[in-house]
Amino acid sequence: MRQYKIIVEKHPDGYVAYPLGLKGVVVGQGDTYEEALADVKSAIRFHIESFGKEVLEVEPPILEAFVAEAGV
Numbered sequence: 641m642r643q644y645k646i647i648v649e650k651h652p653d654g655y656v657a658y659p660l661g662l663k664g665v666v667v668g669q670g671d672t673y674e675e676a677l678a679d680v681k682s683a684i685r686f687h688i689e690s691f692g693k694e695v696l697e698v699e700p701p702i703l704e705a706f707v708a709e710a711g712v
């Protein structure tokens with residue numbers, strides 16, 4: 641089992657989740673944080689099954705992720 645860093649965003653109409661460090665686009669959604677997380681985990685499994693292990697071969701690996709806010 642691999643560990644993935646997953647971003648979960650809260651929007652007015654629900655949650656959106658997506659992993660960092662995979663090739664391709666993988667997104668999950670749900671009415672709750674838990675639903676979005678479960679949906680994106682399912683989407684990750686499907687993505688790997690569909691496109692193979694090469695979607696995991698992203699270099700360099702993501703060690704940490706940060707959320708920052710800046711006025712421009």
